[in-house]
Amino acid sequence: MRKIEIVQGILDANDATAEGNRAAFDAHGCLAVNIMASPGAGKTSFILRTIEGLKQDLRIGVIEGDMVSTVDAEKVQGIADAVVQINTRGMPESCALVADMIQVALERIDMDSLDVVLIENVGNLLCPAEFRLGEHLRVVVSSTPEGDDKPLKYPLIFADADAIIINKTDLLPYVDFDIERFTRSIRNLNAAVPFFPLSCKTGEGVAEWVSWLRSRRPTK
Amino acid sequence: MHEYGITESLLRIVEDSAKEAGATRVTVIRVVVGALTGFVPDSIQFYFETMSKNTVAEGATLEFEGMPVRLRCRTCSEIFEPETREWACLKCGSAEIDIEGGRELYIKEMEVS
Numbered sequence: 001m002r003k004i005e006i007v008q009g010i011l012d013a014n015d016a017t018a019e020g021n022r023a024a025f026d027a028h029g030c031l032a033v034n035i036m037a038s039p040g041a042g043k044t045s046f047i048l049r050t051i052e053g054l055k056q057d058l059r060i061g062v063i064e065g066d067m068v069s070t071v072d073a074e075k076v077q078g079i080a081d082a083v084v085q086i087n088t089r090g091m092p093e094s095c096a097l098v099a100d101m102i103q104v105a106l107e108r109i110d111m112d113s114l115d116v117v118l119i120e121n122v123g124n125l126l127c128p129a130e131f132r133l134g135e136h137l138r139v140v141v142s143s144t145p146e147g148d149d150k151p152l153k154y155p156l157i158f159a160d161a162d163a164i165i166i167n168k169t170d171l172l173p174y175v176d177f178d179i180e181r182f183t184r185s186i187r188n189l190n191a192a193v194p195f196f197p198l199s200c201k202t203g204e205g206v207a208e209w210v211s212w213l214r215s216r217r218p219t220k
Numbered sequence: 221m222h223e224y225g226i227t228e229s230l231l232r233i234v235e236d237s238a239k240e241a242g243a244t245r246v247t248v249i250r251v252v253v254g255a256l257t258g259f260v261p262d263s264i265q266f267y268f269e270t271m272s273k274n275t276v277a278e279g280a281t282l283e284f285e286g287m288p289v290r291l292r293c294r295t296c297s298e299i300f301e302p303e304t305r306e307w308a309c310l311k312c313g314s315a316e317i318d319i320e321g322g323r324e325l326y327i328k329e330m331e332v333s
Contacts, residue, residue: 001247001331001332001333002331002332002333003329003330003331003332004237004241004243004329004330004331004332005328005329006233006237006326006327006328006329006330007326007327007328007329008233008237008326008327009325009326010226010229010230010233010251010325010326010327011226011229011325012229013229013232014225014229094222095222096222098222098225126258127222127258129258130222130257130258130259130325131222152305152306153305155256155307155319156256156257156319156323159319184315185315187316188307188315188316188317189307189317189318189319191294191316
C-alpha cells in the first residue's frame, strides 16, 4: 500500500475545453455571452430584447440550452442569424451547460458570419456557476418577483458575474424587492460589477444594457 | 445532477495517475470539496460505484474532505470563516469581502497497491 499525491482539479478538463472554445470565439472576433438565471427570470425575453438592440448592425447567434424542449429555440428562430439548440437531457450534465456542449454547438455554427453569440444556460443558479464555457462575459439575470435574497443563497454565481440584469422592474410596485439591498449584497462580493435594471416587457432600461454590451465587443 | 460528468473526470484522473504510478489497484481516493460548490458527495459516490466497474479503481473507497467557506475582508484583510449567511467580517464587521476558499474540487491523493 502506498500513497500518491495528485492534487488535480476535477474541473480541469472542462476548463481546458472552455479555453479552446474561447480561442475559437476570439479567432472569429465573436463576443460570447453566457446568460444564467433561475427558471422564469426571463432569459429568453431578455435574449430577444438584446437581439433587437443589436441586430441593426450586428449578426447574432444563439446557443440555447434546455433540458428537453425546443420552446426557447423556436422563439429565437427567425430573429437571430443562427440558432443551435442543445437539449441537455440524456447528456452527462442536465442542469447546466458545460464546455463540451459548446464545443459541439460551435461545429454547427458559422462563426465567421457572426459578431455576438448569446448562450442561454439552463435555468438554475447553482450548477452553471461551476462550469466555464469559454465565454467572455458571464451575465446573471435576476427578476424582481424572485426576491432580493438570491445573492445570499447563491453567492458564487453573483460573485463571478460580469454584469447583473434586474429584470421585470415593471413589477417593482407589486413585489417585495429592495433593489438597494439586492445590489448591496452583490457589491459586497463583486465590487465592480455593473447593474442593469430593466423590463423586457416594456423595454425600459434595455438601451443602457445594449450599449454596455456593444462597448464590450472586441475591436476587429 | 451534474455529478455524472464530474465522476467521469475524476475516474479519468484516477486511472491516469494509477497507470503512471504503475499501480494495479486503487483502494482509497481522497477528494476535496468546497462548501460553496454544489457538488453532492453522495451522488459522486453513486456514479462512482457503477462507473468504476472493471477499472483499476473498482471497489475503491471515496473519502470526501469538506473545505469551509473562507472570506477575506476588503477593509481590514482579516481572513475568516463566516458563521451565518450574512457574510460580514468577524473582526471589523465590514460586509465587503472576497471569496478566498470554498470553491475547491480536486483529488488530493490516493492509496494504491
